[in-house]
Amino acid sequence: MIDFMTNLDMNYEKVYNVIKEVKEELRPTKEELEKAYELYDRIKEIIQRALKDLNYEYKVSLEGSLAKGTCIRGDIDLDIFILIKHGKMDNKWIEVNILGKIQNALREVEGAEVVKKYASHPYLELIYDDLRADIVPAYWASKINEIKTAVDRTPFHTMYVKSRITSEVQRDEVRLLKKFFKGINVYGAEIKVEGFSGYLCELLIIKYGSFINTLKNVSIWRPHTVVVVDDEVKIDEKNILKLFPDAPLIVPDPVDPRRTRTFLREPTKEFFYPKRVSFSINCLRDILRLSERRMYLLLYDIVSGTSPDVLWGELRRVANRLVNILKTFDFEVIDYRLWSDEVSTAIIALELFNDELPKYKIHEGPPIAKLLNSDKFFNKYINDVYSFGPWFKENGRIYVVRRRKFSKLIDVLNHVRGQLNAKHVRLTDVLTIESIPHKLRNNKEFNYWLTEVILKLPFWLSSKYEPMLRVFCRDK
Amino acid sequence: MIDFMTNLDMNYEKVYNVIKEVKEELRPTKEELEKAYELYDRIKEIIQRALKDLNYEYKVSLEGSLAKGTCIRGDIDLDIFILIKHGKMDNKWIEVNILGKIQNALREVEGAEVVKKYASHPYLELIYDDLRADIVPAYWASKINEIKTAVDRTPFHTMYVKSRITSEVQRDEVRLLKKFFKGINVYGAEIKVEGFSGYLCELLIIKYGSFINTLKNVSIWRPHTVVVVDDEVKIDEKNILKLFPDAPLIVPDPVDPRRTRTFLREPTKEFFYPKRVSFSINCLRDILRLSERRMYLLLYDIVSGTSPDVLWGELRRVANRLVNILKTFDFEVIDYRLWSDEVSTAIIALELFNDELPKYKIHEGPPIAKLLNSDKFFNKYINDVYSFGPWFKENGRIYVVRRRKFSKLIDVLNHVRGQLNAKHVRLTDVLTIESIPHKLRNNKEFNYWLTEVILKLPFWLSSKYEPMLRVFCRDK
Numbered sequence: 030m031i032d033f034m035t036n037l038d039m040n041y042e043k044v045y046n047v048i049k050e051v052k053e054e055l056r057p058t059k060e061e062l063e064k065a066y067e068l069y070d071r072i073k074e075i076i077q078r079a080l081k082d083l084n085y086e087y088k089v090s091l092e093g094s095l096a097k098g099t100c101i102r103g104d105i106d107l108d109i110f111i112l113i114k115h116g117k118m119d120n121k122w123i124e125v126n127i128l129g130k131i132q133n134a135l136r137e138v139e140g141a142e143v144v145k146k147y148a149s150h151p152y153l154e155l156i157y158d159d160l161r162a163d164i165v166p167a168y169w170a171s172k173i174n175e176i177k178t179a180v181d182r183t184p185f186h187t188m189y190v191k192s193r194i195t196s197e198v199q200r201d202e203v204r205l206l207k208k209f210f211k212g213i214n215v216y217g218a219e220i221k222v223e224g225f226s227g228y229l230c231e232l233l234i235i236k237y238g239s240f241i242n243t244l245k246n247v248s249i250w251r252p253h254t255v256v257v258v259d260d261e262v263k264i265d266e267k268n269i270l271k272l273f274p275d276a277p278l279i280v281p282d283p284v285d286p287r288r289t290r291t292f293l294r295e296p297t298k299e300f301f302y303p304k305r306v307s308f309s310i311n312c313l314r315d316i317l318r319l320s321e322r323r324m325y326l327l328l329y330d331i332v333s334g335t336s337p338d339v340l341w342g343e344l345r346r347v348a349n350r351l352v353n354i355l356k357t358f359d360f361e362v363i364d365y366r367l368w369s370d371e372v373s374t375a376i377i378a379l380e381l382f383n384d385e386l387p388k389y390k391i392h393e394g395p396p397i398a399k400l401l402n403s404d405k406f407f408n409k410y411i412n413d414v415y416s417f418g419p420w421f422k423e424n425g426r427i428y429v430v431r432r433r434k435f436s437k438l439i440d441v442l443n444h445v446r447g448q449l450n451a452k453h454v455r456l457t458d459v460l461t462i463e464s465i466p467h468k469l470r471n472n473k474e475f476n477y478w479l480t481e482v483i484l485k486l487p488f489w490l491s492s493k494y495e496p497m498l499r500v501f502c503r504d505k
Numbered sequence: 506m507i508d509f510m511t512n513l514d515m516n517y518e519k520v521y522n523v524i525k526e527v528k529e530e531l532r533p534t535k536e537e538l539e540k541a542y543e544l545y546d547r548i549k550e551i552i553q554r555a556l557k558d559l560n561y562e563y564k565v566s567l568e569g570s571l572a573k574g575t576c577i578r579g580d581i582d583l584d585i586f587i588l589i590k591h592g593k594m595d596n597k598w599i600e601v602n603i604l605g606k607i608q609n610a611l612r613e614v615e616g617a618e619v620v621k622k623y624a625s626h627p628y629l630e631l632i633y634d635d636l637r638a639d640i641v642p643a644y645w646a647s648k649i650n651e652i653k654t655a656v657d658r659t660p661f662h663t664m665y666v667k668s669r670i671t672s673e674v675q676r677d678e679v680r681l682l683k684k685f686f687k688g689i690n691v692y693g694a695e696i697k698v699e700g701f702s703g704y705l706c707e708l709l710i711i712k713y714g715s716f717i718n719t720l721k722n723v724s725i726w727r728p729h730t731v732v733v734v735d736d737e738v739k740i741d742e743k744n745i746l747k748l749f750p751d752a753p754l755i756v757p758d759p760v761d762p763r764r765t766r767t768f769l770r771e772p773t774k775e776f777f778y779p780k781r782v783s784f785s786i787n788c789l790r791d792i793l794r795l796s797e798r799r800m801y802l803l804l805y806d807i808v809s810g811t812s813p814d815v816l817w818g819e820l821r822r823v824a825n826r827l828v829n830i831l832k833t834f835d836f837e838v839i840d841y842r843l844w845s846d847e848v849s850t851a852i853i854a855l856e857l858f859n860d861e862l863p864k865y866k867i868h869e870g871p872p873i874a875k876l877l878n879s880d881k882f883f884n885k886y887i888n889d890v891y892s893f894g895p896w897f898k899e900n901g902r903i904y905v906v907r908r909r910k911f912s913k914l915i916d917v918l919n920h921v922r923g924q925l926n927a928k929h930v931r932l933t934d935v936l937t938i939e940s941i942p943h944k945l946r947n948n949k950e951f952n953y954w955l956t957e958v959i960l961k962l963p964f965w966l967s968s969k970y971e972p973m974l975r976v977f978c979r980d981k
Contacts, residue, residue: 320893320906321863363867363906364896382863387797389858391839414972417796418961420840430796430839430961485894485906496890 044241044296048205051301055204057102065095065105068160071138072109076164079134083126085115087169092187094227097194099203107162110183112169118177120151127166128153148336150180190231205240206230208301209292244289291490306494307480310470312502314462316483319501322363323384324483325438326460327351327449329375335453337371343451344369348377351449355379358434358441359386366482368475375454376475378482384438394419394427403427520772524681524716527777531680533578541571541581544636547614548585552640555610559602561591563645568663570703573670575679583638586659588645594653596627603642604629624812626656666707681716682706684777685768720765767966782970783956786946788978790938792959795977798839799860800959801914802936803827803925805851811929813847819927820845824853827925831855834910834917835862842958844951851930852951854958860914870895870903879903 073089080087093108094100111127128151135143141157153164168177173185194200207230237243292300308316317324331340344367352362362379369375395402410416410429417430435441442449442459449456460466469475486493549565556563569584570576587603604627611619617633629640644653649661670676683706713719768776784792793800807816820843828838838855845851871878886892886905893906911917918925918935925932936942945951962969 320865322865322906361867364898364904382865382867387858389796389798391837391858411966411969414969414976417959420961420963422840428840430798483893485896487896490887493887493890500890 040293040296044293047296047298048240051208051298052201052205055101055208055301056201057100057105061102061105062095064158065107065160068157068162069095069107069109072107072135072155072162072164075134075137076109076111076131079130080111080127083113085113087111087113087115090184092183096187097190097231098197098200099190099194099207099227099231101204101208103159105160107160108183109162109164110180111164111166112184113166114169116168116177118166118168123166124151131164147334148180148338150178186228190228190235193235194231199234202234202238202240202243203231205301206234206243209240209244241293244293247289305477307473307476308484308494308498308502310462310465310476310479312498313479313483316497316501317462321382323381323438324462325379325381325384325442326462326465327377327379327442327456328458328460329369329377329454330457331369331371331373331375332453332455333373339453340369340371340375341367343454344375344377347449347451347454351377351379351445354445354448355438355441359390360384360438360441364482364485366478368478370472370474374469378479380482381438386433386436388433388436389417389430390433392429392431394429396425397421397427398425516769516772520717520769523772523774527684527774528677528681531577531684531777532677533576533581537578537581538571540634541583541636544633544638545571545583545585548583548611548631548638548640551610551613552585552587552607555606556587556603559589561589563587563589566660568659572663573666573707574673574676575666575670575683575703575707577680577684579635581636583636584659585638585640586656587640587642588660589642590645592644592653594642594644599642600627607640623810624656624814626654662704666704666711669711670707675710678710678714678716678719679707681777682710682719685716685720717769720769723765781953783949783952784960784970784974784978786938786941786952786955788974789955789959792973792977793938797858799857799914800938801855801857801860801918802938802941803853803855803918803932804934804936805845805853805930806933807845807847807849807851808929808931809849815929816845816847816851817843819930820851820853823925823927823930827853827855827921830921830924831914831917835866836860836914836917840958840961842954844954846948846950850945854955856958857914862909862912864909864912865893865906866909868905868907870905872901873897873903874901 069091076089088111090110090112091107092110093106095105095107100106111131113127124145128145132143132145132153135141135153135155138155138157141155143153143155146152146154146163150166152166155162155164165180165183167183168175168181170176170181170185173182176182176185194203207227210226210230233243233247234240237246329344348365348367352365355362360381360383362381364380366378366380367376368378394406397403406427406429407419410419410431413431415432419427419429421427435444439459446456481487484494484497545567552565564587566586566588567583568586569582571581571583576582587607589603600621604621608619608621608629611617611629611631614631614633617631619629619631622628622630622639626641626643628642631638631640641656641659643656643659644651646652646657646661649658652658652661670679683703686702686706709719709723710716713722805820824841824843828841831838836857836859838857840856842854843852844854870882873879882903882905883895886895886907889907891908895903895905897903911920915935922932957963960970960973
């Protein structure tokens with residue numbers, strides 16, 4: 030019935046072989062799991078010592094993929110939650126009563142680096158060897174409807190997944206899906222992005238049973254699909270649903286369906302271990318020139334300590350506003366993309382065919398039958414020697430050819446500069462591809478991103494990269 | 506209530522004075538009327554002699570403005586109809602049995618020039634001193650529903666107007682209106698344009714009573730207004746309406762309302778005696794350049810003997826088709842205008858801001874949710890190294906940046922050349938303002954028209970011409 034589904038049946042053995050091989054490579058080794066649990070025990074012990082005088086009931090709890098057994102070899106993070114039965118935990122309170130004390134106490138872990146971070150809550154990040162541990166204070170809710178902030182939900186997620194994903198077979202499927210999705214969810218911008226997109230993968234395996242079945246379904250998602258994860262269990266497991274009302278999940282934006290479809294059509298291991306490809310800035314500049322496109326890079330400073338959610342939200346709002354403003358000045362933006370190191374620098378890239386319009390434009394007036402309006406229009410332009418007309422067209426409206434207020438994009442940008450800032454991002458410069466400063470030029474992540482913006486292809490479609498390089502770039 | 510109506514009341518004396526003066530200037534002199542009637546008598550006598558052997562009942566009849574008493578001083582035309590009771594008058598028959606004989610006989614009028622002309626019928630034009638006489642054979646219908654072609658209707662028009670316009674006071678109002686409208690109805694393209702637009706003026710005076718009242722009403726017309734001329738007489742004069750079913754008149758396109766409104770606001774004699782203004786071609790070229798507009802002039806040969814109705818109809822159809830074709834190739838035409846000498850040469854002028862587009866364009870694909878379509882789109886462009894993408898936007902559709910088929914207007918014109926001809930007009934050349942040939946450059950009518958096209962102002966708005974000349978042109 031559907032082209033690529035037929036294809037899948039023909040490809041079954043190929044898909045199966047690829048999957049089998051990758052599964053084994055993703056399963057964590059016994060050694061690394063032991064090492065992670067050792068670290069957890071040590072941190073837990075330190076926390077309990079540091080908080081021995083705390084006047085509220087609390088517990089230290091391992092959450093996330095390690096607790097659920099769904100973490101991937103060589104990529105193990107610890108989510109250590111301090112669940113506290115105290116309803117008035119504002120950020121100040123958390124820093125003074127929890128984080129300050131723990132941070133101090135954690136100094137005894139030799140070779141570990143501990144930094145304070147901010148999402149919707151302040152929390153600590155501890156890096157030790159190749160392990161990373163997030164230490165997150167949260168409100169200890171006994172029921173899901175008692176939670177105070179989003180992070181308080183995590184223990185319920187862990188509990189739910191552990192109750193539904195119980196075999197190593199299922200865990201293999203989760204890991205496949207996580208690895209496959211990893212390159213994509215770069216803009217998750219949820220608190221602890223990785224955690225959420227991991228949870229999403231687990232819910233999908235609960236819902237669809239296997240990696241392949243998930244791909245089949247995801248590839249036909251429409252935007253704003255509602256995936257009800259637990260529809261099968263509604264009848265016989267009512268209590269579980271009451272405990273976990275998050276289980277019916279709304280997935281607002283589909284995972285790029287091109288990737289899943291392409292994998293089902295041509296399964297290779299590269300989909301799990303994608304190569305990132307980038308072109309040199311000079312080559313990208315040539316591509317823009319040859320395809321007669323212009324690019325403007327709006328460079329932003331980020332207010333220090335801004336959380337990723339806030340940052341991406343503001344950037345997206347500013348970019349949308351800008352595209353709409355430019356439209357009113359007749360500048361059509363082909364595409365805009367966002368980039369940030371999430372610390373100090375953010376960029377809005379605008380891509381257009383023209384950054385300069387003709388000095389004059391056609392301007393539609395009212396219908397001639399609307400007496401007062403058309404008289405006003407007429408009198409205005411008949412006294413303006415810089416306009417041509419007014420004349421009227423067969424559709425019964427008056428028209429005039431008149432001067433544009435701004436014919437250069439850069440003039441519009443300067444004119445609306447005040448509207449291009451937000452609370453946590455400040456516009457500092459407007460660059461073109463020719464004027465990208467050294468520091469950015471040498472930023473590998475920026476380069477990957479810029480390549481993707483200009484070629485308009487995600488890196489996993491790298492098959493098209495090589496021929497494009499031959500067609501457009503002189504320096505290779 | 507309405508701005509310019511209030512204005513009119515304030516201007517009443519001014520308007521009245523202008524009108525009074527112009528009325529006297531428009532009334533024909535006794536001498537020129539006598540001279541015209543003498544010519545009519547002489548031609549009638551010659552026709553009757555030439556047709557003495559005609560086997561069908563016929564009469565020679567004076568029609569048109571001279572018969573109705575609505576002609577204007579210094580501008581008297583004779584409409585002499587030969588009404589024949591013979592149903593099978595094809596063009597061949599008319600030429601052999603009527604026009605041939607009369608043309609021969611008319612040689613006895615010394616100093617007169619007689620030429621055969623074609624509208625929907627062949628007819629003769631005789632020029633003698635400053636008088637012109639059209640000699641038109643037509644079918645002699647006793648009732649309006651017996652007419653065979655449009656010309657046969659004229660005697661009924663004459664009869665109707667004579668029955669309704671009976672005083673010199675009314676005739677003054679008709680003459681004012683005719684003179685006021687004259688500059689506008691250049692595209693009447695009816696058989697004997699002048700006759701029709703004269704008849705239109707007469708009907709309007711019958712309907713609205715006076716020149717001023719007509720202007721007031723015309724200035725608020727919408728396109729496709731239906732003016733029922735004789736609605737007042739429906740009840741008590743049923744018989745007249747049966748005789749003259751043309752009396753309820755449909756006026757498909759409004760007279761330019763800007764002119765009437767401007768006159769009512771600032772009445773001057775110049776509205777009746779407009780100066781035509783033209784700029785030099787070099788100056789017009791500068792104006793186009795400075796306002797960053799491009800102009801293409803499609804030059805046409807007209808098949809000899811083509812009637813104006815057919816010519817203008819075909820030109821308009823070709824121009825509309827062309828504008829639509831250009832739109833599909835993303836070329837937006839600001840305005841197009843038609844010109845012709847109605848004999849050998851016609852022109853379609855296209856005005857655009859750009860005659861060259863970027864080599865690439867954004868191309869919208871299907872919604873990602875339409876599996877088969879979006880897969881097809883995806884596979885097509887993923888294998889095309891000259892396209893960028895496909896990527897998908899927040900609206901759920903796939904997009905690609907791809908090469909245009911044509912980026913130059915001239916290439917599109919060459920590509921669709923076959924569709925730019927019609928039966929009676931053949932495209933011979935595509936000119937720009939720089940390449941207008943000498944013959945056209947020196948054609949005064951063409952120059953008036955081109956000035957109007959580029960300034961986008963009718964000549965009666967010449968108040969704006971002088972300042973524009975100062976702003977845009979170097980050579981004056």
